[in-house]
Amino acid sequence: MIPFNKPFIIGNELKYIEQAVLSGKISGDGLFTKKCHSFFEKKYGFQKVLLTTSCTDALEMAAILCDLKPGDEVIVPSYTFVSSANAFALRGAKIVFADSYEDNPNVDPQSIASLITTKTKVIVPVHYAGVACDMEAIMKLAGDHNLFVVEDAAQAIDSYYIFADGTRKALGSIGHFATFSFHETKNIIAGEGGMLVINDSSFNERAEIIREKGTNRSAFFRGEINKYGWVDIGSSFLPSEIISAFLYGQLEHLDEIQGKRISIWNRYLEGLKEIVSQGKVSSPIIPTYGDNNAHMFYIVCQSIEERNQLIAHLKNKDIHSVFHYLSLNKSEYFLKNNVEIDIPFSDKFTDRLLRLPFYFELSESDQNLIINEILQFYESK
Amino acid sequence: MIPFNKPFIIGNELKYIEQAVLSGKISGDGLFTKKCHSFFEKKYGFQKVLLTTSCTDALEMAAILCDLKPGDEVIVPSYTFVSSANAFALRGAKIVFADSYEDNPNVDPQSIASLITTKTKVIVPVHYAGVACDMEAIMKLAGDHNLFVVEDAAQAIDSYYIFADGTRKALGSIGHFATFSFHETKNIIAGEGGMLVINDSSFNERAEIIREKGTNRSAFFRGEINKYGWVDIGSSFLPSEIISAFLYGQLEHLDEIQGKRISIWNRYLEGLKEIVSQGKVSSPIIPTYGDNNAHMFYIVCQSIEERNQLIAHLKNKDIHSVFHYLSLNKSEYFLKNNVEIDIPFSDKFTDRLLRLPFYFELSESDQNLIINEILQFYESK
Numbered sequence: 149m150i151p152f153n154k155p156f157i158i159g160n161e162l163k164y165i166e167q168a169v170l171s172g173k174i175s176g177d178g179l180f181t182k183k184c185h186s187f188f189e190k191k192y193g194f195q196k197v198l199l200t201t202s203c204t205d206a207l208e209m210a211a212i213l214c215d216l217k218p219g220d221e222v223i224v225p226s227y228t229f230v231s232s233a234n235a236f237a238l239r240g241a242k243i244v245f246a247d248s249y250e251d252n253p254n255v256d257p258q259s260i261a262s263l264i265t266t267k268t269k270v271i272v273p274v275h276y277a278g279v280a281c282d283m284e285a286i287m288k289l290a291g292d293h294n295l296f297v298v299e300d301a302a303q304a305i306d307s308y309y310i311f312a313d314g315t316r317k318a319l320g321s322i323g324h325f326a327t328f329s330f331h332e333t334k335n336i337i338a339g340e341g342g343m344l345v346i347n348d349s350s351f352n353e354r355a356e357i358i359r360e361k362g363t364n365r366s367a368f369f370r371g372e373i374n375k376y377g378w379v380d381i382g383s384s385f386l387p388s389e390i391i392s393a394f395l396y397g398q399l400e401h402l403d404e405i406q407g408k409r410i411s412i413w414n415r416y417l418e419g420l421k422e423i424v425s426q427g428k429v430s431s432p433i434i435p436t437y438g439d440n441n442a443h444m445f446y447i448v449c450q451s452i453e454e455r456n457q458l459i460a461h462l463k464n465k466d467i468h469s470v471f472h473y474l475s476l477n478k479s480e481y482f483l484k485n486n487v488e489i490d491i492p493f494s495d496k497f498t499d500r501l502l503r504l505p506f507y508f509e510l511s512e513s514d515q516n517l518i519i520n521e522i523l524q525f526y527e528s529k
Numbered sequence: 530m531i532p533f534n535k536p537f538i539i540g541n542e543l544k545y546i547e548q549a550v551l552s553g554k555i556s557g558d559g560l561f562t563k564k565c566h567s568f569f570e571k572k573y574g575f576q577k578v579l580l581t582t583s584c585t586d587a588l589e590m591a592a593i594l595c596d597l598k599p600g601d602e603v604i605v606p607s608y609t610f611v612s613s614a615n616a617f618a619l620r621g622a623k624i625v626f627a628d629s630y631e632d633n634p635n636v637d638p639q640s641i642a643s644l645i646t647t648k649t650k651v652i653v654p655v656h657y658a659g660v661a662c663d664m665e666a667i668m669k670l671a672g673d674h675n676l677f678v679v680e681d682a683a684q685a686i687d688s689y690y691i692f693a694d695g696t697r698k699a700l701g702s703i704g705h706f707a708t709f710s711f712h713e714t715k716n717i718i719a720g721e722g723g724m725l726v727i728n729d730s731s732f733n734e735r736a737e738i739i740r741e742k743g744t745n746r747s748a749f750f751r752g753e754i755n756k757y758g759w760v761d762i763g764s765s766f767l768p769s770e771i772i773s774a775f776l777y778g779q780l781e782h783l784d785e786i787q788g789k790r791i792s793i794w795n796r797y798l799e800g801l802k803e804i805v806s807q808g809k810v811s812s813p814i815i816p817t818y819g820d821n822n823a824h825m826f827y828i829v830c831q832s833i834e835e836r837n838q839l840i841a842h843l844k845n846k847d848i849h850s851v852f853h854y855l856s857l858n859k860s861e862y863f864l865k866n867n868v869e870i871d872i873p874f875s876d877k878f879t880d881r882l883l884r885l886p887f888y889f890e891l892s893e894s895d896q897n898l899i900i901n902e903i904l905q906f907y908e909s910k
Contacts, residue, residue: 155555162543165775174536174720175713201582201721204742204765230742230759238762332556339555339769340582361585361611362862378611378860381619384585388720394546394771479759481743 150514152468154507155332155339158405161397168393176386177366180393187399188343192318194326196346198359199392200385203302203329203342207235209385210298210325210344211270212358213351216241220269225255226477226494228274232300233476236270244268245477248493252433253277253501256493257285264289270296275304275319278335278443279434283309283322290323297323302342304328305335306406307441316439320345330395335405335443338395341387358382405508409442412510416445419519423526445504446472447522452499454529459502461525467518468505474498531895533849535888536713536720539786542778549774557767558747561774568780569724573687573699575707577727579740580773581766584683584710584723588616590766591679591706591725592651593739594732597622601650606636607858607875609655613681614857617651625649626858629874633814634658634882637874638666645670651677656685656700659716659824660815664690664703678704683723685709686716687787688822697820701726711776716786716824719776722768739763786889790823793891797826800900804907826885827853828903833880835910840883842906848899849886855879 168174181199188197200206216222218240224233226245233243246259253276260271271290273281283299290297301307304319305328311317320326330341346355356366362382367373398405417431424431430448434440449455455471462469475494476482505518549555562580569578581587597603599621605614607626614624627640634657641652652671654662664680671678682688685700686709692698701707711722727736737747743763748754779786798805798812805812811829815821830836836852843850856875857863886899 151553154553155550157547157550162547165546166538166543168720169536169538172532172535173713174718176721201586201768202765205582208764230744231765234743234759234762234764238764332554337555339549339771340557340765340767341769362615363611375855377855378615378857378862380862381615383589383615383619384583384612384721386721387582388722388772390720390771390775391769474756474758476759481759481761 149466150468150505150518152470152503152505153333154509155337156508157397158401158508159397160400161394164393164397165390168389174389176388178389178392180389180396181387183396184392184399187396193321194318194345194347195349196352196355198344198346198355199387200342200344200359201387201391202340203300203327203331204231204235205383205385206327206342206344207231207298207300208238208383209355209358210327211235211239211241212381213325213355214270214296214298216269219267221265221267222270222272223260223263223268224272224476225274226475226491227253227276227473227497228300228476229302229473230476232272232274236272241269242267243482245491245494247491248497250493250496251430252435253497254279254281257282257289260286261289264293268293268295270298272298272300273323274300274302275307277432277446278304278307278441279432280307280309280319280438282435282437284311284437287322296325299323299326301326302329303334303443304441306402307443308439310437310439321347324348335409335441336395336398336402338387338391338398341391341395354380359385406442408508409506410440412506412515413440413442413445415512415515416504416519419516420447420522423523428526428529445506446501447504448497449500449502455500455502458522458525462518462521465521467521470503472497472501472503530847531849531886531899532888533851533884533886534714535890536718537889538778539782539889540778541781542775545774545778546771549770555770557769559770559773561770561777562768564777565773565780568777574702575699575726575728576730577733577736579725579727579736580768580776581723581725581740582768583721584681584708584712585612585616586764586766587708587723587725588612588679588681589619589764590736590739591708592616592620592622593762594706594736595651595677595679597650600648602646602648603651603653604641604644604649605653605857606655607856607872608634608657608854608878609681609857610683610854611857613653613655617653622650623648624863626872626875628872629878631874631877632811633816634878635660635662638663638670641667642670645674649674649676651679653679653681654704655681655683656688658813658827659685659688659822660813661688661690661700661819663816663818665692665818668703677706680704680707682707683710684715684824685822687783689820691818691820702728705729706732716790716822717776717779717783719768719772719779722772722776735761740766787823789889790887791821793887793896794821794823794826796893796896797885797900800897801828801903804904809907809910826887827882828885829878830881830883836881836883839903839906843899843902846902848902851884853878853882853884
């Protein structure tokens with residue numbers, strides 16, 4: 149059986165957990181959490197990083213920091229994970245769904261532009277498969293209309309945006325806030341885990357308070373105040389040091405992990421190029437302003453029926469491939485309070501996109517097997 | 530230096546994390562999460578258990594399940610951790626603070642009774658130091674007024690309530706919901722971690738949905754539905770399997786941990802009995818309906834000045850003792866929207882309660898040192 153995903157230990161993950169226990173602190177914000185914060189801030193130029201228990205929790209922190217009031221509107225792609233929308237729905241915001249490009253699951257800035265009203269407060273671009281959204285166009289819209297931008301960079305660690313002038317900036321360093329995931333399916337993992345990036349320092353203090361259950365405990369531990377108390381709403385967004393220690397063990401091998409993933413990604417592209425050039429399937433689009441962090445390899449089939457046949461064909465050969473999001477504008481929750489509208493390209497990827505097995509320990513021989521089974525499926529098409 | 534708290538590894542915590550990785554699943558709800566759920570359900574007669582990333586998150590789940598509307602009132606002790614109140618404030622509820630007993634930090638049912646109005650929806654008894662609140666009185670009030678009871682059992686693992694007829698029931702199995710913590714300061718630890726207990730099975734399905742980001746993914750994985758989607762509000766409340774594996778490693782040694790803690794607790798009581806009988810300090814009250822899970826040993830001093838002198842005296846001898854909660858009704862956050870009122874017994878424990886070092890690996894010689902320093906401090910008083 150070739151699974152869709154497989155977690156891995158690559159270095160000192162377990163040793164660091166033991167070290168954390170011996171250091172006398174495994175609740176949040178210990179030594180390894182601080183090491184992770186520094187690592188990300190230095191490597192990607194993030195103004196401030198705060199680890200969280202999940203990307204969902206980081207999105208919820210961003211939603212609180214945007215200070216949403218009921219009735220405020222938040223523009224989110226329809227083709228995304230539930231949490232990109234739910235975090236803002238929890239604050240009472242009205243979710244407005246934008247469409248993808250025809251040939252790329254990422255949100256189309258023209259669709260965003262058409263949805264902006266006087267009530268719009270936040271845009272949430274989601275860098276699908278770790279590939280950049282058109283951040284220059286989106287930041288321009290945000291600037292023109294005085295909106296917050298929260299980059300949902302769950303899949304986008306170690307990926308970059310290339311500006312028109314050639315400058316490269318890490319995804320997650322461009323919007324006001326960004327959120328990342330370390331779920332076991334991501335490039336760098338901690339089982340469940342995430343982080344919030346804050347690129348505007350005026351939010352640093354409130355972010356620390358919200359993350360510590362609405363208390364000014366962080367300032368207390370730095371000796372800035374002599375007792376701490378309840379000063380704001382918040383939650384327990386900070387992860388156990390056990391999680392941070394595991395994560396730091398992975399971070400020390402980031403380059404090795406990324407090198408391996410890029411070679412897997414390229415092997416899929418090379419192996420499937422024949423059926424792509426024949427127009428039988430589409431491969432991922434990497435725009436000129438985007439980079440490839442090799443988070444995911446997907447193909448887009450001709451129809452939902454064909455895609456489901458391919459899933460069944462591969463399953464029959466013990467290969468686990470999986471479809472992805474279902475258009476959120478058609479979800480039961482959204483339709484409770486909204487009329488059904490048509491968001492065609494989101495529906496296209498809902499129906500036709502298929503993700504192939506992709507993990508650090510995927511062997512070349514297993515990958516060749518997957519490629520050959522796909523080619524065989526398409527021989528008769 | 531004798532710290533106030535010290536985390537520990539007692540058995541297979543690290544081995545189980547490795548096993549979880551090798552099993553191919555370290556995101557939430559894997560093998561070890563299920564083992565923890567079964568353990569708690571069997572041992573304590575909880576109808577259903579769901580691990581969470583923290584006790585705070587479990588409280589937030591309970592608040593969502595109580596379906597609070599803005600304006601609903603929730604009665605919470607003033608002498609408790611911020612999250613007992615904040616979780617309900619996040620849902621827009623009005624927090625109403627009740628007082629402790631004069632001689633016991635636990636909430637007094639008479640104080641609760643005096644605060645019930647037609648808008649009251651929930652009572653949150655907090656079992657301070659793992660010692661039972663008067664659950665028969667509280668459940669009677671809840672029954673008479675049709676209220677939910679959420680037991681904040683953060684500190685109360687392996688502690689029992691003894692009914693008038695002699696029946697024993699685990700704390701957390703009596704209210705509609707209960708929440709526990711596995712923070713590093715607790716008896717059983719995972720750094721940060723928690724669980725929600727649901728004692729009314731009509732809430733099981735919605736609880737699973739809320740915990741899985743508002744999706745019906747749990748039913749999908751059980752094969753009850755053929756695709757999952759967004760059906761409700763929710764968050765990512767489930768912990769990484771790395772956390773559950775660590776926790777399960779601890780659970781296998783629960784009896785050993787509890788035995789050790791009870792002997793530490795009894796040694797404090799024995800060692801300090803002279804100054805207690807002289808009326809210089811008070812020791813913890815264990816009511817006839819309550820049990821002692823040896824979560825904490827505290828003393829109550831004569832005044833805040835004396836307590837702070839004792840902290841300084843012990844610190845001077847490299848012993849780290851700490852005070853505890855600050856009355857929440859006097860917090861900056863609460864006073865933004867409420868007038869200041871007097872809650873005298875909560876203030877008493879805010880000012881005069883002192884927690885002594887307490888952890889699994891505390892040695893007898895270190896403990897004797899602590900006891901002797903306290904006796905010496907009180908010799909001249």
